[in-house]
Amino acid sequence: MTKPLTKEQKRKIYCVKHGHAKYITKCWGYVYCGRCGEQIGDQLASCFDTTKLLVVGCNKTPCFDCDPIRKSLNKMDLAILKELEAEMESELNE
Numbered sequence: 001m002t003k004p005l006t007k008e009q010k011r012k013i014y015c016v017k018h019g020h021a022k023y024i025t026k027c028w029g030y031v032y033c034g035r036c037g038e039q040i041g042d043q044l045a046s047c048f049d050t051t052k053l054l055v056v057g058c059n060k061t062p063c064f065d066c067d068p069i070r071k072s073l074n075k076m077d078l079a080i081l082k083e084l085e086a087e088m089e090s091e092l093n094e
C-alpha cells in the first residue's frame with residue numbers, strides 16, 4: 001500500500017507541474033516559494049524581481065503589487081497564503 005501524500009508533498013508536486021506560486025516569502029534576502037518553500041532566488045547576489053509577486057507579510061494596504069495577485073489566486077493558494085500570514089503573525093507576537 002502506498003502512503004498518502006502529505007500536504008507538503010502535494011504542494012511540491014503542484015509546483016513542479018504548474019511552476020512556483022506567485023506569492024513568496026523573504027528571509028535575509030533569500031526568496032522562497034510560498035507554496036512549496038523552495039528557495040527560488042536571492043536578492044543578495046543577483047537582483048531577483050519581486051514586483052510581480054506577492055510578498056507574504058507585505059502590509060501595504062492597498063498594495064498595487066500584491067492586491068491583483070491575491071485576486072488571481074485559486075482557493076488552494078488562498079488557503080496557503082492565509083496559513084503563511086497567520087504563521088508570520090504568530091512569529092511577530094512571540
Ligand SMILES: [Zn+2]
Nearest residue numbers: 015020033036
Ligand atoms: Zn514552489
Ligand SMILES: [Zn+2]
Nearest residue numbers: 058063065066
Ligand atoms: Zn505588497
